[in-house]
Every structure is written in structure tokens, then in C-alpha cells.
Amino acid sequence: MKLFAVKEQESRAALTPVSAKKFIDKGIEVAIESGLGEQSSFPDTAYTQVGATIQSREEGIKIADIVIRVLAPSVDEVSLMKKGAWHVSLLNPWANADVLAALAQQGINAVSLEMMPRTTLAQKMDVISSQANLAGYMSVVKATDYFSGILPMMMTPAGTLSPAKVFVLGIGVAGLQAIATAKRLGARVTAFDVREEALEQAESLGAKALRIDLGETGSTDQGYAKQLTPEQIAKQQEAQAAVCIDSDIVITTAKVFGRKPPILIKKEVVAQMKAGSVIADLAAEGGGNVEGVVADEVVTTENGVTLLGYHKFENFVSRDASSMFASNIEHFFNHFWDKETSTWLANTQIQLQSEEQDDILKGCLITTGGAIVHEQFKA
Amino acid sequence: MKLFAVKEQESRAALTPVSAKKFIDKGIEVAIESGLGEQSSFPDTAYTQVGATIQSREEGIKIADIVIRVLAPSVDEVSLMKKGAWHVSLLNPWANADVLAALAQQGINAVSLEMMPRTTLAQKMDVISSQANLAGYMSVVKATDYFSGILPMMMTPAGTLSPAKVFVLGIGVAGLQAIATAKRLGARVTAFDVREEALEQAESLGAKALRIDLGETGSTDQGYAKQLTPEQIAKQQEAQAAVCIDSDIVITTAKVFGRKPPILIKKEVVAQMKAGSVIADLAAEGGGNVEGVVADEVVTTENGVTLLGYHKFENFVSRDASSMFASNIEHFFNHFWDKETSTWLANTQIQLQSEEQDDILKGCLITTGGAIVHEQFKA
Amino acid sequence: MNQWIEIVYVVASVMFILGIKMMGNADTARKGNLLSAWAMLLAVVVTLWNQEVISFGWIAVGIFIGAVIGVVAAKRVALTEMPELVALFNGFGGLASLLVGWAEVKSTGNLTSLASISILLTVWIGSVTFIGSKVAYLKLSGKMPGRSIAFPGMKWLNIFIALAIIASGVIWMTMGIGIAFYITLGLALILGFLAVIPIGGGDMPVVISLLNSCSGLAACAAGFVIVNNVLIVAGCLVGTSGLILTVIMCKAMNRTLSNVLFGGFSVASSKTGAIVEGEMKGITPEDAYYVLEAAQQVVVVPGYGMAVAQAQHAAKELGEILEANGTEVRYCIHPVAGRMPGHMNVLLAEADVPYEQLHEMDDVNPTMEMVDVAIVIGANDVVNPSAADDETSPIYGMPIINTHEAKTVFVLKRGKGAGFSGLENSLFFRENTRMIYGDAKATLTALIAAFKG
Amino acid sequence: MNQWIEIVYVVASVMFILGIKMMGNADTARKGNLLSAWAMLLAVVVTLWNQEVISFGWIAVGIFIGAVIGVVAAKRVALTEMPELVALFNGFGGLASLLVGWAEVKSTGNLTSLASISILLTVWIGSVTFIGSKVAYLKLSGKMPGRSIAFPGMKWLNIFIALAIIASGVIWMTMGIGIAFYITLGLALILGFLAVIPIGGGDMPVVISLLNSCSGLAACAAGFVIVNNVLIVAGCLVGTSGLILTVIMCKAMNRTLSNVLFGGFSVASSKTGAIVEGEMKGITPEDAYYVLEAAQQVVVVPGYGMAVAQAQHAAKELGEILEANGTEVRYCIHPVAGRMPGHMNVLLAEADVPYEQLHEMDDVNPTMEMVDVAIVIGANDVVNPSAADDETSPIYGMPIINTHEAKTVFVLKRGKGAGFSGLENSLFFRENTRMIYGDAKATLTALIAAFKG
């Protein structure tokens, strides 16, 4: 069995020397595109040392039984693949209908990692979680860097600096890690989420939870948040605005699965914030939770507020982000690995009736046998 | 009495609205150069609101009894000043002989803030300490930002990330704050200093102290470190090299008062460090503790180590740095302020015999009565 | 003259009191033992001055023989055999009391009813102590099988014998029929035997402690027989403090006294091995303290509940106290514990738990059977054995921390709340699991308080 | 018949024991008091069955009068006057014992020597208790000046009277001269008066507690007089537990018993006011506990020593315990404490001390006189009063935290080490300062242990 890891246009890699070795130890032939780990502190030599070979992208894709990478492939790349081969990566399936079609057409078994079910068992394969975690950490580091003051309290001979106030909006995995990191640095953290249990989770990290009575809300059975009604949003924004204006650093993380993220902070609110304060928007990619944020850019408003719209905060810690991503993929692979026979059972799994299929595979398999099979994306 | 604050070519200001108000409340006329606090999140309006006026630089310097600023003035600016006026700022007296001469010639009472004695009593006027403190904090934030991994330990479904290893060289004020900040972020911190008591201080913040037997060392009676012998340096560097190579982030802070900072980390050592690791050199301005560091630049070595040579890390937290700087100057002023008569006694103080003079003034007054009076800089 | 003897007895009693008190503290224990030895010497010597004691020949012989045997046995015994030696000595003490009572019967013609009752108690308690200790000795030294020996109907037989003992005692007392005395004595011996054989070897230390308490009571009863204060005081002190000690020892084994004493019967009657599903058994922090105090190896498993309770500082403190007590403490962190990756790390780092004490699941699991106590602080899913043994469970296949393999598991949670995945947790129903209900922080604080008490 | 009375006495004694034990715990105190009241009723009622008690008329009258007065006084008294009422009651108890002893002298012709000694003890202790309590009552209620009243030579006078008391007692006992009995009684009353008047009003609670212990002993002595167990047991229990309580109360005031009792004399003889330089006075964590336990307001002042000892977690925990005990705790941080700006903030944040509890020097200093205890944890220069009052000091003019103005200061440090600036610290020599030597973390842990004990 042959595995090929494609070099990405961004700083993360889907395979690290450590995970490569684990595949190789199972008897898999591993090949990588040259420069795969360059930006995440893993030189090619580190891979070859553990027994991986270097191949051109084209060649690698052609002969591989499993292609792994971080982002979705191009349609051209899909067309190079063997029929019946596996493709494991993030696919952004809501935006990449053409790629899904190509994958189906080519007869590829394509796994979309963002569709990984949010169950306890699947957690070790869940890249959305593992990357959001790092993004949450890094959002605070970046905001701290841009902030014109310090986070911790200091009672010094030259006067007392009060702790910075940090406001975290959206307490998913990223929000939690943002809370933890800001707390560590000594900030006073307030957090908000529409889900009641998320507020408790914020408190479990020592943050103050902002409780706004919004009436009925909820999350999908996958653990992702539902979209709110307009009235709810208005009510929520009013309460948030007050906290925002009082804060030095604001972190927003509210993505809604497969849709445009809600606007949580309006221009007017940003305009009332103090000079030198910072907003990091982790949803900037999809349009942002903050009005005025520009994806992948750092903008400073007239009143001196810095808006961080980085696409993927996790890319700033590329080494660890890659390690986690690669480890998630490896766990996914292991899930179907039969130790006794040293065979990969995923191929047999997909032959099964839907009811008998593994829940995890059912959740994230998009195309197989020449068709799009995932409920959500079936045409 | 008139006080004028000059806008600097850097992001800090020597006067903040808060400190301006305190001067004004004492009956001092305060004027500022327009844009004084622009880069440290204090707009001009904030100053005028508390009663300060805006004046051009030239005009302001001409009429002021006290000129305050962050850095040394130019010779031209000195020539504008009133005879007998005070000039309070950092002067970098070792490098600015011409400015000292000009100050003396013009008959200015020039105070060099870097010469503030390191006594308990003078601590609230000590800008070197207050700024080093912020620099130490910021050096860790910057290094964390550039580091390709995360600092804290995380045991996650996708594997365990061990805590990053941080090595702090030179445990002065900046080094201590760097230790504290890195510890807060969850790193494992090792620290080294030639002074034994500094090692105990590092331990008091939870760091591991690297103890190398160097024989006789010491510090001047002012609390600054003495220069080491060549053998001592060799021995020390050997032991440090091992720790450096093992570290993810290295912070060096060893300045020696008035001299070129010692080289603590050689090129060969940097070359052996891991890709993705970061060195922040707080002594870069004077030449650096690390070979290869470029003042005010970020360079990445061939083996992927990032060297941060920022001139002044504290400038990244300009708001708080300015607040502290201004507060230090204000405390200096208050030290000579007689509440009952509402007069400033510094002018009477300088008339006194050396023995009777205030220790603090004696320590930091460089020129007065048309001559350079400070022992260290007398021609 | 006799007045002074009595005063010396009072002094000896005080010394015994102080001696026992001192023996409860590690720093003074040895001195306390010495003090009580001096008290004994004093009591014995002064007794020889008593006018009733008129001949010293046999006494000298007896003391000589006893002392030689005692010294030799005590000096020779190997470290590992000390417990059985103590059992043996204890049996001798019980037998001696029995004999004193018996001798009183023989030497005194007309017994008051108080004396008669006292004699009966002395004989009964003495017999049980003697035989019980003897059996304990045999079991411990391996001369008799250590396992529980029992047969159906044993319980009823015991009850019958107990009634018979009382009956024959009453007959002897009221009607003065001599043979009844020997019958009651014999039956008491048999009862002592039957009471101890069903108890397993592992529980013997507790049994010895209880028998020790009994031998104290026997001495006390003998004191009533010969109307002697020092016997009453010293015997009674040993009787009650021994009882307390027995209870404490039971607690340290996470057992109750009745469980130890009568557990053997039930095992004998219902042989249906492995426990599958039971009930959740609660325990108080105070009782849990005794178990922890005696533990050599402890593993702490934190979970989301620790975070909710913000109990990390308390957890760290308990860990420190245990370490100071000589226990090895490890924190075992499950990768999905909490609600975000690294949740537990953040908290434990905040509480300053040393990096070296944090362990991954895979390091700890293989050693779990050696662990005396696993303390599960607000974790649930990550210690759910269904993940390992119940194929129908939605988390089947997830590696868990095998706390259920530890000798004892303490689970700290507020109530019967489920974990994130909403599953019932079979760990909570296991035989070796004890629930400590309440907010984790409050519970830990109570445990710490128990240690510092 | 009498046998059963004695048994009831034993039961009553047991109830007293349990009652006192329960009164030592806040949860059971009220029940304990009730239990002991029942015991008293039992003892009194059963006494009336005694064959020696043959006439009930006067008894009924006496009990009626006493009960009415007692009920009315207890119901009417204002909250603030309770302590003096207790003193008054206590005096009555002492007087009653005295009278019992006296009555025995009158009613019994031939006294055994034990009885005589017991009577003398009853009379002596009873007199001192009575008069002492009376004086305490008068002082507390303001009917007599609360301050210490003393005159030179008082000590010698007291010693002389004490000897005279013993002498006259011995004369009465050995020669049976009736007048000597009244002399010894009268002298005892005088001595009681002289012993209590030099004690200041603030120390009265301790004195009352001690006198309470005495009245117990008086009752106990009366028990020896009339050979009655329940008097001996109950009286002795009150005597000893009251003594312990007195010692505890002294500790809570950071005083010793002899200091309270005899302090008055020395003040009278040496009137050289304000203490300038004294000695550094150590205190154990256990004794410090009693003071902290009774404190309403505590300020914690951390310094570099806390950092060195890494005692921040322990400091936080002590704070929490104090708060749980109803004490208000504030942390006061001096701007230059530690070795870097914000050193204390880093540590206290690590230990999770809430932001709201951190105070700046300027906020705390004005309220310092209201503070019961200032705990200085490894700080030195920042609490050195020389900065405020010694112009020659190199740190003269630096604002400090005015811990020396607090009622009591505890300084936690390892030894006599100086601070950063190398200066001697006059705080350590002040009258209201106590040093708790040892590593700050160990000391704090010991304090915490004392609380949890």
C-alpha cells in the first residue's frame, strides 16, 4: 500500500517524520513531495531518515493508494488519481462542489476531515478540534503582541497596571483555549456563548461568563452551534457591545458549521473601543464575526483599534499544528487497521450496507464508488 | 514654572495625560509637542482635556524651565534652551559626549535617568528598571509569536505536546519578568546569571537555575554586573551552549553598564539549535549577547532559528511603557517638591555642597552651572 | 500499707494512660511503650508487697520461665513473623485471664454475684481471646490454611453455642453446679474457634486487634474478680482503645468490622463469584482518609468535574500531603479529559503540579494493578470500563484509564450525573469503587482536613 | 436503694462528659448544654431519694428562690451583659461550695483528716472563686474601675496572707480550734480580692474562665467532703477542662496565663511607658493559630521571602481558611516587594488569589489600626517602620505598609536575616510583633494544619 503526502500552499503539512515512521512501521510505502515540511520546521531529510521517499507531486498522486494533504486538491490533481484510491484531507465540501464532483467521477474514496463526527471516540481524528485549539492559543498570542499594553497586573514602584480585560466571544474549542491562554497571561477574562453548557466550560477555566437571557437556542446533534434568530442576535449584541467597549482584547470564534459566520461586533462598537486595543477574529475566513475585519490582513481603525483577520491562526505554530494534523490522520488510518492481519479494513467497510458501516466513516466519507454518498452533499 | 514634553522619534512618551494632570494640579504649566502620545494610544485631546497646551517644539523648548523627553536631545535643541533650565531624560551619557558638552555649555541642569541610583528609595524613579520590566515581558511575547510551536504542555487526543523549553540568560529585571511570563505561558524555564543571588531570584519565580561554578564574580555597588574574565566566559559558554541547543526559546538580557555587552551565544551554538526555535536578544542595541543578531531586525538563520534583535522590546507596549516612564519622571519631580510651600527644591539642592546633596540627585545629575559635574563623565 | 499499694496502682494507671497516648504519635511512640513497661513493672513489684501475697516461690519460678520464653521469642523472631507472634502473646494473655478467673473459682468458696458474673465474663472473654488468637497465629504462620473455612449452617450453630454458653453460665452461677462451669468454659473455647476460622488470612491483623481489645476486657473482668483497680483501668483502656484501633484498621482496608467478622459466612453460603453489577457505595471523606493514609501508590485521574469545581489547587495539595506521608502520587491525564485539548494541563499547571508527576495513560495503565488507590476527580467517560469491555457501548474501542484495576477507586462527583457522552459508568458499581459525593473541591478539602487533623 | 442512686450518679457523670465534649463543637454545642442540664436534673432529683435527705421543706424553698432568681436574671440580661452575669453566677457557685464545706463543719462532730483537708480546700477555693468572681463582675459591669488596681509591695502581702491561710488551716485541723477556721476563711476571702483587683478589665474573660475552673474544683473538693462521686467527677471535669479553656483563651489573646494573672503587679511597680526597643519574641504556629482563629480582620503582606519559599499557594490557602472562618482577608502589596516589578502579582495570580483581594498600600494603611493581625510573609524592607520614623535610615521617606499599627503582627521568616537593603527592622522588636521562624511555606502549612486540626 502506498501513501503520498502532498505539499501544501500553506505552512502546515499532513505528514510529519513521526507519523511517517508509524506508517512505515506498519509496512506502508510512504512518499512525500519535496519541501513538505519546510515551513513547519521538518526538513526533507527528516522524512527520508525514517524511510520515506521523495516523489514529484504528479508521480506521487498517480501511484498512491492514499493521498493525504491539508487542503482540498485541485480538479486537475484529482484527475491524476487511481480509481478506488483514498483521498484524506480537509475538503471544505460546502464551497468545493466541483472538486467533490471530480472526486466522485474519478471513483475516489474521498474523506472530508471537517465532517468527522464530534464523538468521544472520533476525537483523536478530529482536525477541526485540534487546529481550533492551536488557533485559540495563537489568537491570544497575536493579540497580546499587537496590544499596546500588557496583560498581567503589575503593582510596581511606577504605579499599578491593572490586568487587561479580555473578552472571548464563542466558547468552542478555540474559545476555550483562548480563555486559558489569556488567563495564564494574567488577564481578566469574560466569555460569552449562546450555549449554556459552554458558559460553564468557560467558568471551569476561571473566566467570568457573560450570561444573557436569549430564550431558546441549541446545538446540532454534532455539537455545532445553530444559527440564531434576528431578535436573539440583537439582544445579544447589545449586551456584548458594553463588554466589548470595556475590553482591551476581544477574541471572536463563532463559526457556524457550513454557513457564513454571524456578525457579533458592529462597526459602531469597534469605533467606541479604546485606542491600542485589539480584536482577533477567528472567523475572518468566512466573512468574520466583526464588521470591518479583512480576511488575512491586519487593519487599524481610525480610533486605533487593531483588527486581526488572519485566515488561520494555527498556521503561526506550524510545527505543532502539523504534528497534530498528521497525528489525527494517522489515528483515522489506525481506526481501520487490523493489527493481526496487518490490513486496512476501510476498503471492506465501504462495501457494507449503510447500517452496518462504521459511524465515523459514514460521517466523513463524501464520495465512493463513483458517487457522492454523504447525505448533506448528495445532489 | 513651565514644563515641556518633547515628542520622540520612537513610540514612547515622557508624559501621559495622567502625569500631566498631576503636574498641572501642582500649579505647573504643562505644554506638549503635538502628537506626543500618538504612538502610545494617547491623542493630543487627552492632554488638552487635563489642561496642557500644545506648542511647537522650538517654542516649547525655548520657554520651558523643565524639558522632559525619553531620549537625549540633539545639540541644536540644547542650544535653544534657557540657561538654568532642567533637562530630564535618558542621555546615554557614554555615547553622547557632544550632547553633554552642549548641555554644560548652555548651563543646563541635565539629569541622565539611566544614572538613577539603584536604591530602594530611588526605585520609583528608575526608568531602567521600569522599562526593562516591560522589555522582559515583551521579549517572551515576541518570541512566542515567532516560535513554530506552543509553549504550554498539552495532552490531547492527537498526542502530547511537551512544554517548550525556555532559557533565560541574565537575570536582571528584564530576565526575571521574562521568566515570569514564560512560566505563565506554561514553558519550562531554565535561567542563568553570573550573580548567585540572581539565581535564587529566578528560583523564586519557579525557574530552574543553571549553576555553573565560575569562581570569583560580583556586581558593582550599584547592583550592576561586573565584566567577567575570559576563562570565566569560556567556561560559562560551554555550559550554556548545552542548554541553548536543547531550548526552544532563548532570551538574553546581559547588558553591562556603559560597555559593550558580552557575547553569550556563539554562531556555532545557534547553528546547532532546532529549526523553528527563537532567540530574543535584549542587548542587541549595544551589539548583542548573541552572535549574528542584527539590531532592530529579525533574521532567520540557515538552520531555521529566528533571531530577534529589536532595539527596545518595551516599545511594543508603548502605552504602558509611556505610563511608567512618565510616572518615574513624575516621582523624580515629586522627590524635590515641597508640599507646604509648593516649590521645587531641586534648584536649591544643586547649590549645596556635594556632601549635603541628595544622594539621588548626586547620582543622576550630569551637568549644572555650566560644567559636567558627574564623577564618571568629568573630562 | 495497702493504701500505698493502691496509690501506686493509681500512679501506674496514669502511666498507662500516658503511655497509650504517646504511642499514638510517631515521635513519642517508643517512649510511650517504655513508660507503659515501667508502669507494668511498678504494678507487679508493688503487688508483691501485698499482704495477700505470702509465698514467692512459685511466683519466682513462673516469672522466670515466662520471662525467658518471652525474651527469647521476642529476640529471635524474624521481622516478617512479628504479627503472628503478637497474636500468640495475645492468646497467652487471654489464657492467663481465664486461668485467673478459674483459680478464683477454686480458691474462693462463696462467691458474690458480682464476682460470679465477673468470673464468667473473664472465662468467656479469655477463652475466645485465647482460641481466636491461636487460630490467627496458625493462619498467619501458614500452619493452617489462610483462606476462609466455613460450612453451611455455621451461623446457626454459632448462635446455638452462644446461647448454650450463657445458659450453662447461668446454671453455674445460680445453682452452683461445678460441671456447668467447665461446660461453659469448653463451649466458649469452641465458639472462639468457630468465630475465627471463617475469617480469611488477609483480615487477620484486624482480628488480632479485636482479640487484643478482648484480652484487655478479659483482664478488666479479672480486675472485677479480684477487685483490683489497676487491672480494671489498664484492661479497660486496652479494651476501648483497642476497639477504636480495630475500627481504624478496618477503615484503612476500606471494610467495616462486621464485614470482616461475618463476611466469611456469606462467602461460604453464596459462591456466585464475580460481581457484575452492584450498587454505588458511598463513603465519607473521613473514612476515605484512613484508606489513603495507608496507601503506598496513588493515581489521581482528573476530569471535567475537577475543572467545574476549580478543585485543581486542592488536588495538588492533597497530592503533596500524600507524598509527605510517603505515598507515591501520579497524575494520569487522559487525552480527552475535560472540554478542550489540554484542559487538565492548564489547570494542573496553574496549581503548579510538577511536570514530572504528569503521566500519560499508556504509562500508567500497565502498572494499575499495583495502585492502592485511584482517585477519580470529576472524570467519567475517560474511566468508563465499558469502552474496554462492552461492545455495544458508543465509546467501545476508546482507550481508557483502567482505574477499575486499582485495588480501591475513589470517585469524587456531585451525584449520579453522567459524563459528556451521557453513558452509565459501570466503574461506579464495582466492588472496589467508593463514591465520595459532593463538589470535588469541598470533598478534597475535607480529605485534606482529615489528614491534618 | 443507695446503690441505685450511685448508679444514677454514674449515668449523670457520663452525661456530663458527653455534654462537655459536645459543647466543644459548634454544631452540637446547644445539644451538649441541654444534655448536661438533664444530667444536673437527674443528679438533683435522685439525691432527694437519698435516705440522708429527710426534710424537703427548706430545700423546696431554697430551690424555688434560687430558680426564680436564676430564671429572671438569665431572661432579663442584655446581650452585652452576659459575661458579667456568668461571673456573678460563678461566684454564687463558689460561695455555695464554701457553704457546703462550712455546713459540714457545723453538722459533723468528728472529722477524718481527709474530710478536714477536703473542707479546707473547699473553703479556700470557694472563697477565692466567690470574691474573685464578684470583683470580676464589678469590674465588667463598670461598678468598679476596670483598670488595674495595685500598690507596691502587694506581691509580698499576698504571699504573707497565703502563708497565714495555710497556717490557720493547719491549726484548725490539728488542734480543732474553731476560731482558726473562721480566720482561714476570712483570709481566703481577702486573698481572693487582692488577687483579682490588679487585673485589668480586658483580661477579665480569662480570669472568669479560670475562676470557673476553680469553682469546679471547689465542687470537686465538696465532693470529697460529702463523699459523693458525681460532685467529684463533674467538678473535676469542669476544673480541668476549664483550665484548658483558660489557656486557649490566653493564647487567642496572644498572652500567657501568668502574664494575665501577674502582669498587673509589674505594671504597677515599673511605670516606664512606651516600649522602644525590646527583643524579638517568637511564637509557634500552634499558638499563632489561636490568635488568627479569633481575628476579624487580617492583612497579608507578602515579600521576597514568600517567593523564595514558593509559599504563594499555602498563603492563598490560609487566606481561604480564614475567610471560611468569618475573617476578612486582604492582601496588601507594596510596589517594591520582591525583586522585580510585579513579582508578588505573578505569584499571587499563580495561586489564583482573586483580583479583588489585592490591595495597594495606600488603600490599606489608613485602616491598619482596625486590623487584628497583619501576617508578614517574608517581607522586610517594605514593612520597616524606620522608613517612616528614622531620619537617618537610608530608606527614610519611602512609604511602607504600616503593619506595626495592626493589633498583632506575625512575621514569617527563617531567621534574623536582613532584607535587600541590609537594614535592621524595628518592627520585629515591637511589643505587638511575634516572629514565626522557619521557611514561610512550612510555617504556613503548619498554620493551616492547626486550623484543620
Place this chain on the structure above:
Amino acid sequence: MSIYLLLVFTLAAFLGFELIAKVPSQLHTPLMSGSNAISGITLVGALFATGSIEGWGGSYATWLGLAAVILATINVVGGYLVTDRMLGMFKKKDS
């Protein structure tokens, strides 16, 4: 006989010492007051003194006894009531 009294005294003394360990400071006054009431046990002695002579007539000893009964009763009744009041307030304050 007297030896028994001594022994009883000794044991009771030890018990007294052991019983009171660490009493919270709020309980100091109630405990003192409560044990003060117990010390009124001398009432039992007073009963003997008063009741040992028949009828209403009374000797010197009876009068002493009567005074003792009155005083001891005040101590007992008042003592228990005051203690109970104190402890009652204490409860309220806490909850």
C-alpha cells in the same frame, strides 16, 4: 475508699484535659458559661446539708445549707439558661 475517690478524680481529670481540644473562639464564652453551670453540681452537696435535719426547724448547718441551695440553684438554673441563650444567638448568626 479514699483511694477510689482519688482514682476517680485522676481519671476525671485526664478526661477533662482530653475533652477540650481546639474550641473555636466563638464557643469560648458559651463553653465557659456552660461548664460554670455544671460546677453548680455543688447543689447536690447543698441538698445534703439542708435536708439532713427533719422538719422546718433548722440548725446553723441547715441555714448554711439553705443559703448554699439558693446560690447553687441560681448558678445552675441561670447558668444553663444563659448558655442556651448564647448558643441560640450563635445559631442564628451562622445561618
Place this chain on the structure above:
Amino acid sequence: MSIYLLLVFTLAAFLGFELIAKVPSQLHTPLMSGSNAISGITLVGALFATGSIEGWGGSYATWLGLAAVILATINVVGGYLVTDRMLGMFKKKDS
């Protein structure tokens, strides 16, 4: 008389309960062993039984007493020695 014995017994029982509070688990065995030695106080009783008849001759009771003396002495002497040995080791282990 018997009442006194009862009272003494009761007080001693309470004392016994109060004395042993929280004993560290390492001390369980020594404490048990040490108090076992104390229970050999029955030796005093045995002395009475053995020594109450003059000379070397002996009644039934004397023989019983003699046996009791031997056994109780073993218990006392052996008990104290073993306890001391245990506590001695304990010390060493600790330091």
C-alpha cells in the same frame, strides 16, 4: 464498692476512646502490640492466685495461678520487647 468499680470502669472506657484518635497507619501494628502487652496486666491477678498459699505446696488454684503467671509474663515481657523492636525499626526507616 462495686459502684466505684463501675465508675472507674466507665471513666477508663471514655478515656480509652478519647486517647486514640488518628493513628498513622505505620503505628497500627506497634500500637496493637504495645497495648497487647498492657493487657498482660492480668499478671497482677495471677500473682494473687499463685502467691496466696504459703510455701512450695500448691492447691489446684496455685497451679492454675502458676500457669497464669507464666503465660502473662510471656505476654508482658515478649509484648514489650517486640513492640520496642518494631518501633526501633520504624525510627531507622524514617531517618
